[in-house]
Amino acid sequence: MSFFVGVDLGGTNIVCGLLDEEFNVLAKSKQPTEAAKGSDYVLEKIAVMVETLLREQNIAPEQLKAVGIGTPGFIDPVRGVCVFASNLRWNEVPVSDQLGARLGVPVFIDNDVRMYVYGEAMKGPGRGYEHVLGITLGTGMSAGLVNNGQLYYGGGFMAGEIGHIRVDDAESTPCGCGLVGCLETIASASGIVRQVREALAAGRESILGQWFPGEEAASVTAADVSRAYDEGDRLAIEVMNHTGKLLGRGLSYAVTMYSPDALIIGGGASLAGERLFKPMREELQKSVYKGYWERLTIHPGTLIDDGGVIGSAAFAANRAAGIV
Amino acid sequence: MSFFVGVDLGGTNIVCGLLDEEFNVLAKSKQPTEAAKGSDYVLEKIAVMVETLLREQNIAPEQLKAVGIGTPGFIDPVRGVCVFASNLRWNEVPVSDQLGARLGVPVFIDNDVRMYVYGEAMKGPGRGYEHVLGITLGTGMSAGLVNNGQLYYGGGFMAGEIGHIRVDDAESTPCGCGLVGCLETIASASGIVRQVREALAAGRESILGQWFPGEEAASVTAADVSRAYDEGDRLAIEVMNHTGKLLGRGLSYAVTMYSPDALIIGGGASLAGERLFKPMREELQKSVYKGYWERLTIHPGTLIDDGGVIGSAAFAANRAAGIV
Structure with missing residues (x-):
């Protein structure tokens, strides 16, 4: 069984969701972003949130196949870079490389709206x-x-x-x-x-x-x-x-x-x-x-609360599988 | 050396162009469409035009790798079918299958505007x-x-x-x-x-x-x-x-x-x-x-006269090569 994490990264809060292969949300956690502490701090916080979710759900780290992150701002999803996010005050943060190296799994990032729509397309009324x-x-x-x-x-x-x-x-x-x-x-x-x-x-x-x-x-x-x-x-x-x-x-x-x-x-x-x-x-x-x-x-839209988390996880799953 | 034919199929005239691998037009021919005689007649006329172009340019039939056709109307480019073309009075004409079987090469069809734009993208100012x-x-x-x-x-x-x-x-x-x-x-x-x-x-x-x-x-x-x-x-x-x-x-x-x-x-x-x-x-x-x-x-646009022919040939070449 494979699992995926979707992260809804906002200026105020970080929401992490653990999803199964059918993109059902198994567990979620929420922490303040504390963006003022800088990108290294925020990415490390996300890493710990991901590890905690896995541990609490008794999921072995190797069962985590990919992490997706959605955040407002200007994202380069090919390079996996947050080019500019005003609410995080991030400039050219290499999210995929940095968090991917830390967690040992592929990490994908995109704009929060695209992640939300991706979720509605994969798991909401857009399915099919x-x-x-x-x-x-x-x-x-x-x-x-x-x-x-x-x-x-x-x-x-x-x-x-x-x-x-x-x-x-x-x-x-x-x-x-x-x-x-x-x-x-x-x-x-x-x-x-x-x-x-x-x-x-x-x-x-x-x-x-x-x-x-x-x-x-x-x-x-x-x-x-x-x-x-x-x-x-x-x-x-x-x-x-x-x-x-x-x-x-x-x-x-x-x-x-x-x-x-x-x-x-x-x-x-x-x-x-x-x-x-x-x-x-x-x-x-x-x-x-x-x-x-x-x-x-x-x-x-039907994924009112979890759209970003589901979309990010689904996007990461499909990117990791080479489907998209 | 490979060659391609692009066909600009209108309600009044058919223009066929023979192109090399860099989508240079080597020769062209033009015939009245005579759409009233029906799709079998028009497709056979195109086949003869293609054969004549090859013969006149001393190109062996096996050097022809693909034929592309652009025509106004509603086209299904995946099935290769002219679904509806009012100026030809065609309904559900399986152009790719029929002409492909006749000529022994892959035949691709699409809307004339898309073919024109494809030409400008490949060989006109859109290149690069x-x-x-x-x-x-x-x-x-x-x-x-x-x-x-x-x-x-x-x-x-x-x-x-x-x-x-x-x-x-x-x-x-x-x-x-x-x-x-x-x-x-x-x-x-x-x-x-x-x-x-x-x-x-x-x-x-x-x-x-x-x-x-x-x-x-x-x-x-x-x-x-x-x-x-x-x-x-x-x-x-x-x-x-x-x-x-x-x-x-x-x-x-x-x-x-x-x-x-x-x-x-x-x-x-x-x-x-x-x-x-x-x-x-x-x-x-x-x-x-x-x-x-x-x-x-x-x-x-720069491909004023030949845009349709160049685009159709380039589209067919790229489709045949599996690039698109």
């Missing part, structure tokens, strides 16, 4: 489809594409930054990327919240203004907007409809370029469900050639 | 780049993507129908695909001409109206619009600027999804050159994350 497009609607918005078990990277491993397309010239919110009116300024958890806060600040009537009077508006979340939507709040409904529509338009470009069989929508804001998916589907159907629409299946 | 995106601006607008010598297909071999994205809600021309306001209703040779004709019909002043008075407007070409542009004609300049801008916006989506290293712009309307490319580049730069822009090189 040849071409899986996944997006995450969280603080930002990003995408990953898996074709027959292979991630699509494009030049510089940069393909799929769908959050940074411009879909509506009336939108003019500056984006962290340097552009103006990027899709993720709308279609993300942060984007939904920003729209609501701006409307409240402009004096717009809403139950959200009653729930979060004055400066409390700063603590509105996307989940609160869903609650207000269910109360029939016009502002919440408008924001969800607008967000869904622009999301659908943005997805129409991705669907046309990639021709996926399955589209998976994950990330915190995806929990809005049909409130967001209905206007999204309507706009998407109106905006793509029917040949794409007819073959497309749309699924909410 | 890992990720090559090519578009054609002709009667329609389409794209092909070549990653490390491999065409990207997506589900149903449909990826990249960039002509059928919606980039501007103010555009409302019905498209043959069933949608409204598709990019190819603007950014194509036909789209440029349509914009000019509609403006003339609406009474718009233009030197084109003097050159093509009354019903003669029906014979305006994209090349005429370039000529008028060079005379300082305001309508022609407006049409080129608008077309270039929407083209740039459309390309921003393709560039974000694919992250290409090289973008190649071919097809008849690409002969407008900087008249179209300048507004296109300006909009593209404004609409993509700078990481994409900085790595992107933009090239006019």
Whole structure:
């Protein structure tokens, strides 16, 4: 029996998961990242977490076949290098070489969104489809594409930054990327919240203004907007409809370029469900050639908590086996 | 020495080219397609054209290693079947099997745009780049993507129908695909001409109206619009600027999804050159994350006449060699 470890490495916490050959999560552990202590410290902490997981589950070290790590930032998955990760303050950290030498197993690293999508493609609703497009609607918005078990990277491993397309010239919110009116300024958890806060600040009537009077508006979340939507709040409904529509338009470009069989929508804001998916589907159907629409299946992400861990482990398993 | 044949199979003419191992065109022949006589007739005609080319160039049949065919329509390149080609009136024609058995060499078939882009990637300005995106601006607008010598297909071999994205809600021309306001209703040779004709019909002043008075407007070409542009004609300049801008916006989506290293712009309307490319580049730069822009090189297509023949032959050579 072989085992794999998937690591979800964030700026705040490290989550390690031990998985079997079918990518079931057998055990997990969580530790603060303590990124300020530097990459050597963090990688050693991961190594100890991996060893502890194996020991606690009575698994011999030689049964561990590969470790996968997903982390936000700019990753070179071929060299196994974290080129730049702002939340870790890492520059050119040779994660695969360093951790691989320490643990004595192959270690693979990739962007957290691609790892998440890989997990949904292997173990979530994307399973069984040849071409899986996944997006995450969280603080930002990003995408990953898996074709027959292979991630699509494009030049510089940069393909799929769908959050940074411009879909509506009336939108003019500056984006962290340097552009103006990027899709993720709308279609993300942060984007939904920003729209609501701006409307409240402009004096717009809403139950959200009653729930979060004055400066409390700063603590509105996307989940609160869903609650207000269910109360029939016009502002919440408008924001969800607008967000869904622009999301659908943005997805129409991705669907046309990639021709996926399955589209998976994950990330915190995806929990809005049909409130967001209905206007999204309507706009998407109106905006793509029917040949794409007819073959497309749309699924909410299902690996809410464990997507990164499962995806990282599955990616590492397939890379180690030479499948991808 | 090995040789390859590339076939550009259109509704009107068949062009066959004989190529050496470096994909130089050694000889070409051209015959009317006579599609009305059916697929058996057309495939036999191609077989005779291939045999004649070899004989005339004193090449032994066994030196021919593969034949590639590019044709408009919906192709299954894996099965080697022309699933549907409206201009040939072909349905489910097993081109690879039938012509391969007749000629005794491997025969490969794909969509004409993908073959053209493959040619530009192998023998045109895309040579040496890992990720090559090519578009054609002709009667329609389409794209092909070549990653490390491999065409990207997506589900149903449909990826990249960039002509059928919606980039501007103010555009409302019905498209043959069933949608409204598709990019190819603007950014194509036909789209440029349509914009000019509609403006003339609406009474718009233009030197084109003097050159093509009354019903003669029906014979305006994209090349005429370039000529008028060079005379300082305001309508022609407006049409080129608008077309270039929407083209740039459309390309921003393709560039974000694919992250290409090289973008190649071919097809008849690409002969407008900087008249179209300048507004296109300006909009593209404004609409993509700078990481994409900085790595992107933009090239006019160079294989104007022979792109289909070269691409088909190169594709067949690489498929036969198991490279792709």
